[in-house]
Amino acid sequence: MLHKAMRRRNMILVSLILMLWVTGTHAQTSGTVRGIVADRNGQPVAGATVSLEVLATGGQRLETSTDDTGHFQHTGLTPGQYSATADKDVIGGQAFRILVHPGGSVDIRFVLEPGRASAPWLRVRPGTRALAAVFEAGVRASRAGDFEDAIAQFEAVLQVRPACVDCHFNIGVSYGRLDRFEDAEAAFRDAVRIRSDYAAAHYGLADIYSRQNHTEAAAASRSEANRIAVSSLAAGRAHAQTTLNRGIAFWSSGNVPDAVREFREALETDVTLVEAYYWLGLAYEAGDDPDAATRAFSRYLSAAPSGEHTDEARRRLATIGR
Numbered sequence: 001m002l003h004k005a006m007r008r009r010n011m012i013l014v015s016l017i018l019m020l021w022v023t024g025t026h027a028q029t030s031g032t033v034r035g036i037v038a039d040r041n042g043q044p045v046a047g048a049t050v051s052l053e054v055l056a057t058g059g060q061r062l063e064t065s066t067d068d069t070g071h072f073q074h075t076g077l078t079p080g081q082y083s084a085t086a087d088k089d090v091i092g093g094q095a096f097r098i099l100v101h102p103g104g105s106v107d108i109r110f111v112l113e114p115g116r117a118s119a120p121w122l123r124v125r126p127g128t129r130a131l132a133a134v135f136e137a138g139v140r141a142s143r144a145g146d147f148e149d150a151i152a153q154f155e156a157v158l159q160v161r162p163a164c165v166d167c168h169f170n171i172g173v174s175y176g177r178l179d180r181f182e183d184a185e186a187a188f189r190d191a192v193r194i195r196s197d198y199a200a201a202h203y204g205l206a207d208i209y210s211r212q213n214h215t216e217a218a219a220a221s222r223s224e225a226n227r228i229a230v231s232s233l234a235a236g237r238a239h240a241q242t243t244l245n246r247g248i249a250f251w252s253s254g255n256v257p258d259a260v261r262e263f264r265e266a267l268e269t270d271v272t273l274v275e276a277y278y279w280l281g282l283a284y285e286a287g288d289d290p291d292a293a294t295r296a297f298s299r300y301l302s303a304a305p306s307g308e309h310t311d312e313a314r315r316r317l318a319t320i321g322r
Contacts, residue, residue: 030075030102031079031100031104031106032076033082033098034073034106034107035073035109036071037086038070039112040112043070044070045070047066047088048088049088050064050066050085050086050110051063051085052083053083053085054078054080077100078100079102079104080099081098081099082099083098087112088112096159108160135164135166138157142170145177147178150170151171154167154171165191168191169187169191169198169200172185175187176207181208188204188205189205197232198228199225199228199232202222202224203225205217205218205221206219206221241270243265244262244263244273244275244279247263251279251282251286256283263276264280267280274299274304274307275308277296278297278307280296281296281297281300282316285316293316294320297313301313301314
């Protein structure tokens, strides 16, 4: 009797372990699609139907509805290609094609309005790699002169990340190349609304105004862009000087690795801050990297032959060369 009870208990334990293993494995290999449905004014749409359909012959179709805040979620999805659609009577519909990876998830923002076209592919991977891939596809399309496709790619990113200022800017550039000036202006102004100091968008506005012979508007936008650029340059130089001073403090305390990092950052921020090359040479020399020290001292002497540290830089170069 005791033997039978123990065997029954062992069988129950094995069954529980198998159930937990299957559940854990499924959680690691399945994917999730979640997001929000909004109207053209950005207001959440409650009760919208969100459908997922496997893009294969006889593929399964899954449906859910948005809650009062416009949110939805599909979990436990088998990895593969899906069509994701959201719609509601009167308001309109929108569709995405997505690729769910094992353990991956995607956040989709549907914007419903009458006559809205389907978006291009959004490939679902962990993190932001999916958005980066779509953005890069837009850049490639723009460089290739396929501006319609470029616009579609950047708009796809905006569905997930509406505050992508670079997306709005690139859409403006593409519309400008298509001579769709009103659309270009709207895109550039969207970029400026997100970041008022985005000089490139102001230059974009100046360009499309100039091409339409709107000289006053072009001059005003160009003036604002120049003001922002000059202000940004001044701020960059101030930041570079602060970074250089921080590096000198690290150097004085014997912290060579942090000193090298700060000197390099100062030069990346302001390439005209040639004094940083001298200090970078000192840091490389202290760090037993004579080749890098030689390059840094040489760059300093080339850029500032009569600089404050010229004599010391020459002496150290001669010492390294021995």
